[in-house]
Amino acid sequence: MQEMIKEYKRKVEDALDEFFREKIEYVSHLSPEIKEAVEHLREYTLRGGKRLRAILMIKGYGLLKEENWEIVKASSSLELIQSYLLIHDDIMDESELRRMGPTYHKIYERKFKNKLGDYSARFGENMAIIAGDLADAYAKEILLKSNFPEDLKNRAVKKLCEIIEHTGYGQILDIFSSVKDDFGVEDLLKVHKLKTAIYTIDGPLQLGAILAGADEDYLRKISEYAVPVGIAFQIQDDILGLFGEEEVIGKPVTSDLEEGKKTLHILYAMENEEHRDYIMSVLGKKNISREELNKVREIVRESGALARAEEFAAKLVNDALGALEKIDGREEAKEFLRYIANYVIKRRY
Numbered sequence: 001m002q003e004m005i006k007e008y009k010r011k012v013e014d015a016l017d018e019f020f021r022e023k024i025e026y027v028s029h030l031s032p033e034i035k036e037a038v039e040h041l042r043e044y045t046l047r048g049g050k051r052l053r054a055i056l057m058i059k060g061y062g063l064l065k066e067e068n069w070e071i072v073k074a075s076s077s078l079e080l081i082q083s084y085l086l087i088h089d090d091i092m093d094e095s096e097l098r099r100m101g102p103t104y105h106k107i108y109e110r111k112f113k114n115k116l117g118d119y120s121a122r123f124g125e126n127m128a129i130i131a132g133d134l135a136d137a138y139a140k141e142i143l144l145k146s147n148f149p150e151d152l153k154n155r156a157v158k159k160l161c162e163i164i165e166h167t168g169y170g171q172i173l174d175i176f177s178s179v180k181d182d183f184g185v186e187d188l189l190k191v192h193k194l195k196t197a198i199y200t201i202d203g204p205l206q207l208g209a210i211l212a213g214a215d216e217d218y219l220r221k222i223s224e225y226a227v228p229v230g231i232a233f234q235i236q237d238d239i240l241g242l243f244g245e246e247e248v249i250g251k252p253v254t255s256d257l258e259e260g261k262k263t264l265h266i267l268y269a270m271e272n273e274e275h276r277d278y279i280m281s282v283l284g285k286k287n288i289s290r291e292e293l294n295k296v297r298e299i300v301r302e303s304g305a306l307a308r309a310e311e312f313a314a315k316l317v318n319d320a321l322g323a324l325e326k327i328d329g330r331e332e333a334k335e336f337l338r339y340i341a342n343y344v345i346k347r348r349y
Contacts, residue, residue: 062332
């Protein structure tokens with residue numbers, strides 16, 4: 001399976017590279033600044049990432065039909081949506097690092113620091129917002145130019161808009177989570193469904209299935225598998241965000257705490273009043289020390305919060321695997337989806 005994932009990743013990146021070569025050639029006559037901005041977007045998009053969403057879109061198609069180069073090209077649209085959302089997310093989180101390289105806004109801020117002084121930060125953010133908007137437009141262009149029947153492409157673009165819409169709703173709730181005192185587990189699970197499950201697992205699978213001609217009943221069955229897996233994915237991702245290492249997760253290990261992120265294991269740990277007081281004193285604080293990070297890690301482990309979060313994720317995956325068996329699809333694709341469900345909770349820190 002790992003070799004298969006590497007091969008799919010290579011194919012998706014080949015499709016992205018082909019798209020950007022054509023796009024850079026197209027904009028090169030407009031101005032050096034525009035060409036450079038698109039080149040930076042290409043580098044940012046191809047810098048790294050597991051390409052999971054694109055691969056799942058291919059497999060959603062593969063549930064019903066044999067995979068081909070057209071679905072690979074169409075799936076690359078999701079990697080541009082990922083760039084679009086990450087670039088804007090990096091601005092909101094004031095992040096400097098993404099996939100072991102500078103965030104898009106920091107590329108321009110650093111380039112113009114000597115010339116623009118304090119305004120260079122705003123300049124970088126302005127350029128990043130535009131680059132994100134371009135990535136969004138490029139994603140839809142790829143889908144609309146793909147070689148599938150027009151009615152299926154129209155359904156797919158509509159579904160892509162729904163995915164982005166729900167991701168936005170989840171982002172709103174996520175932003176408010178750091179300022180709402182009564183933000184609890186049910187609120188968090190709603191964020192995970194809107195912001196992660198629909199965007200990362202359910203949406204990609206549905207997009208592929210739509211391009212293969214799936215009806216609405218079939219898409220509902222996909223959701224019964226995909227939503228629990230997506231929520232479990234985010235729970236485990238948040239655990240890695242606290243207990244992982246920077247070179248593995250591609251961002252500072254203190255970033256979630258500094259953003260004031262109320263993850264499932266943090267909410268569980270804060271059920272103890274004494275632990276809550278300490279965690280709240282650290283949550284949202286800038287430049288968190290290694291000592292403070294290790295203290296939070298210790299609380300989460302010793303309070304049992306980590307084990308509870310892992311058990312909850314495991315139950316979700318078990319439910320998802322049961323739902324997968326009810327889907328009438330090609331066995332090769334279903335076997336891959338079984339692997340992904342188990343992989344989600346086996347990623348270690």
